[in-house]
Amino acid sequence: QSALTQPPSASGSPGQSVTISCTGTSSDVGGYNYVSWYQQHPGKAPKLMIYEVSKRPSGVPDRFSGSKSGNTASLTVSGLQAEDEADYYCSSYAGSNESPVVFGGGTKLTVL
Amino acid sequence: QVTLKESGPVLVKPTETLTLTCTVSGFSLSNARMGVSWIRQPPGKALEWLAHIFSNDEKSYSTSLKSRLTISKDTSKSQVVLTMTNMDPVDTATYYCARIYLVGATYDYWGQGTLVTVSS
Numbered sequence: 001q002s003a004l005t006q007p008p009s010a011s012g013s014p015g016q017s018v019t020i021s022c023t024g025t026s027s028d029v030g031g032y033n034y035v036s037w038y039q040q041h042p043g044k045a046p047k048l049m050i051y052e053v054s055k056r057p058s059g060v061p062d063r064f065s066g067s068k069s070g071n072t073a074s075l076t077v078s079g080l081q082a083e084d085e086a087d088y089y090c091s092s093y094a095g096s097n098e099s100p101v102v103f104g105g106g107t108k109l110t111v112l
Numbered sequence: 113q114v115t116l117k118e119s120g121p122v123l124v125k126p127t128e129t130l131t132l133t134c135t136v137s138g139f140s141l142s143n144a145r146m147g148v149s150w151i152r153q154p155p156g157k158a159l160e161w162l163a164h165i166f167s168n169d170e171k172s173y174s175t176s177l178k179s180r181l182t183i184s185k186d187t188s189k190s191q192v193v194l195t196m197t198n199m200d201p202v203d204t205a206t207y208y209c210a211r212i213y214l215v216g217a218t219y220d221y222w223g224q225g226t227l228v229t230v231s232s
Contacts, residue, residue: 034218036217046210046222051216091161092217098173098174101149106158
């Protein structure tokens with residue numbers, strides 16, 4: 001499976017909203033409602049922010065939301081805060097055959 | 113409290129075999145709803161899924177690395193082991209283990225990662 005496609009960078013000012021896209025195919029993003037989003041600060045392990053397209057784990061602010069349309073999933077961060085500056089990765093289930101999980105190339109979110 | 117911790121060599125030579133161990137606590141490797149995956153991240157690059165194993169011993173491997181990877185588990189020791197043969201400098205990366213749910217391919221807990229450098 002090829003990596004999911006994310007924009008390399010995104011930015012916004014504090015208080016603004018920003019949306020990061022994650023494009024796959026009908027074999028992964030489009031075929032299952034199993035898209036997750038992870039936040040990674042420098043030198044740290046990834047942290048789960050969204051799972052199953054739009055669900056938020058306990059403790060994740062409701063400023064983070066997820067959605068999907070066709071083969072593209074999106075992560076929206078509303079009310080940007082300085083601590084939201086990080087790398088964001090999407091992942092998707094890709095079926096029970098080989099390489100059942102695929103990640104995106106990552107998006108560097110900058111809070112201006 | 114769920115934790116995962118990776119251990120293994122920090123430096124391996126080209127052509128050698130890498131063996132990494134993930135020791136988990138706070139959940140059991142016999143839990144039918146969960147498994148453990150290995151994921152790596154070369155410096156400055158994206159995450160790359162490598163392999164996973166579930167309680168019923170179901171295993172899956174990255175298509176591109178399948179011939180070099182072996183994943184196994186010791187439930188009594190709460191450990192998952194990944195071996196990667198014929199290491200190359202391009203395999204230099206931080207290697208993470210993470211807990212995965214059988215349904216949804218969600219990674220809710222991650223280890224801190226261990227940086228493995230491949231160099232002669």
